[in-house]
Amino acid sequence: MENRNKLLVLCGPTASGKTALGVALAHILDGEVVSADSMQIYRGMDIGTAKPTPAEMEGVPHHMLDVADPGEDYSVARYVHDADVCVADILARGKLPIVVGGTGLYIDNLVAGRDFAPFTGIWREKLQARARSEGLPVLHEELRRIDPERAARLHPNDEKRILRALEVWYETGETITAHDERTRDLPPKYDALRVCLAFARREDMWARIDRRVDLMMEQGLENEVRSLLTSGVPPTATAMQAIGYKEFSAALRGEEPLAAAVEAVKLRSRQYAKRQLTWFRRTPGIRWLIWEKAPDLALGRQKVTAYMEEFGI
Structure with a gap:
């Protein structure tokens, strides 16, 4: 360089x-x-x-x-x-x-x-509200359907990482697993x-x-x-x-x-x-x-x- x-x-x-x-x-x-x-x-x-x-x-x-x-x-x-x-x-x-x-x-x-995947804060607020009203297990199951590999790696109570993974999907249309693989090397x-x-x-x-x-x-x-x-x-x-x-x-x-x-x-x-x-x-x-x-x-x-x-x- x-x-x-x-x-x-x-x-x-x-x-x-x-x-x-x-x-x-x-x-x-x-x-x-x-x-x-x-x-x-x-x-x-x-x-x-x-x-x-x-x-x-x-x-x-x-x-x-x-x-x-x-x-x-x-x-x-x-x-x-x-x-x-x-x-x-x-x-x-x-x-x-x-x-x-x-x-x-x-x-x-x-x-x-x-x-890093973009972050506007809009989806984070929505997902936090859902976590309070519907419960974190519902969001973890949603992540399992969208990105089963990442969901399998996260504890069902790991709110921070579950919300981030869903946020990346809703912000970009790309799973966080795919994003990490694309940028890793x-x-x-x-x-x-x-x-x-x-x-x-x-x-x-x-x-x-x-x-x-x-x-x-x-x-x-x-x-x-x-x-x-x-x-x-x-x-x-x-x-x-x-x-x-x-x-x-x-x-x-x-x-x-x-x-x-x-x-x-x-x-x-x-x-x-x-x-x-x-x-x-x-x-x-x-x-x-x-x-x-x-x-x-x-x-x-x-x-x-x-x-x-x-x-x-």
């Missing part, structure tokens, strides 16, 4: 130093950052998502932050569309897109340029160098995560969650299922002590970091940047620029 289709991806588990390294590299590579974090997209969710502050951005343009209200149900399809516009614009201006984040699903689909849209940040010792990663949660508490995470709930964001919203927000919502409702919520956030963050590493280990061709005790920006710049020279960016 030509250089105009190449981009750099910095991925890795939570608290692995992606934000700082992305900014450091943007300075020396004439780059701009495109966030790939499924929760930093929401406005008003700053502390609990470790969203970079203006000071941390150091004047480097950051895209895909604060693009949705926390009450919205933001999807990977919408992310790919919106982030792709940002990447294309950065490339058109002769700069390097640096995709930074830990949401592997977002990264994979952005790099692939995945062709297309070549990726971007030639991406992916560098994953991690720690040599798991204990150092755990300690860093725990310190980050303690810092979030000092910065006012409890008040941030309270403000979101007071503003009318329902506790059931997708955004409020994020680590930190779900636990503190429960604590504010009196379902568990605040101290227990803090410990739960630390535990869930560590568990999430393990899942992130599992995801990235399965990524073909990924390069690794392994920290010892803590992130070392000088080492990071050196290693990533060497990878870029090898990769041809």
Whole structure:
């Protein structure tokens, strides 16, 4: 591919130093950052998502932050569309897109340029109303008649995926199974160098995560969650299922002590970091940047620029 289709991806588990390294590299590579974090997209969710502050951005343009209200149900399809516009614009201006984040699903689909079935919202509303009035089993049976292969793969209570499969059919006239088969083997849209940040010792990663949660508490995470709930964001919203927000919502409702919520956030963050590493280990061709005790920006710049020279960016 030509250089105009190449981009750099910095991925890795939570608290692995992606934000700082992305900014450091943007300075020396004439780059701009495109966030790939499924929760930093929401406005008003700053502390609990470790969203970079203006000071941390150091004047480097950051895209895909604060693009949705926390009450919205933001999807990977919408992310790919919106982030792709940002990447294309950065490339058109002769700069390097640096995709930074830990949401592997977002990264994979952005790099692939995945062709998602269109979504107008009209059929989703109709199908949600039917699910309430007729019951989900009726819709699952309807899907079985339309797309038996997909219906067989879905649990009868998997409302989200049943409605999406029916929605694709009614929006396009093509089953979601046929759509996925048609788009699965297309070549990726971007030639991406992916560098994953991690720690040599798991204990150092755990300690860093725990310190980050303690810092979030000092910065006012409890008040941030309270403000979101007071503003009318329902506790059931997708955004409020994020680590930190779900636990503190429960604590504010009196379902568990605040101290227990803090410990739960630390535990869930560590568990999430393990899942992130599992995801990235399965990524073909990924390069690794392994920290010892803590992130070392000088080492990071050196290693990533060497990878870029090898990769041809």
